[in-house]
Amino acid sequence: MPSQTFTIGELxxxxxxxxxxxxxxxxxxxxxxxRAGLQRIYTSRDRARxxxxxxxxxxxxxxxxxxxxxxxxxxxxxxxxxxxxxxxxLGAHREQLxxxxxxxxxxxxxxxxxxxxxxxxxxxxSKPKVR
Numbered sequence: 001m002p003s004q005t006f007t008i009g010e011l012x013x014x015x016x017x018x019x020x021x022x023x024x025x026x027x028x029x030x031x032x033x034x035r036a037g038l039q040r041i042y043t044s045r046d047r048a049r050x051x052x053x054x055x056x057x058x059x060x061x062x063x064x065x066x067x068x069x070x071x072x073x074x075x076x077x078x079x080x081x082x083x084x085x086x087x088x089x090l091g092a093h094r095e096q097l098x099x100x101x102x103x104x105x106x107x108x109x110x111x112x113x114x115x116x117x118x119x120x121x122x123x124x125x126s127k128p129k130v131r
Contacts, residue, residue: 006042008033011050025053028063030070060097065089 012019025031030053033040049070056066072082
């Protein structure tokens with residue numbers, strides 16, 4: 001039974017991407033479609049790699065990190081090594097996100113303090129002056 005194939009337009013529509021974005025992922029080594037003349041023919045494997053690439057992107061991973069992880073699963077290496085590398089990438093990314101979150105929380109506290117001061121000042125400025 002032949003495996004299912006997809007055109008670039010079909011994948012673009014399914015994943016709500018531009019064809020240019022898909023070609024970019026191809027240039028980055030994340031996808032490797034067959035060619036029939038000038039037409040690209042994507043396999044189920046390409047579709048799965050695109051799904052995983054977009055998931056990695058949502059997680060905030062760099063495309064080079066996504067490619068490295070995807071390529072590990074294409075090689076006959078030991079699964080433990082692959083999982084250790086994946087956990088390392090995820091752990092480093094989580095630490096980066098936690099640092100960004102801490103900075104955002106600090107900024108929010110500062111914004112809240114400034115809002116409180118501005119409200120207090122506005123309330124004082126809005127009171128009628130007694131003469």
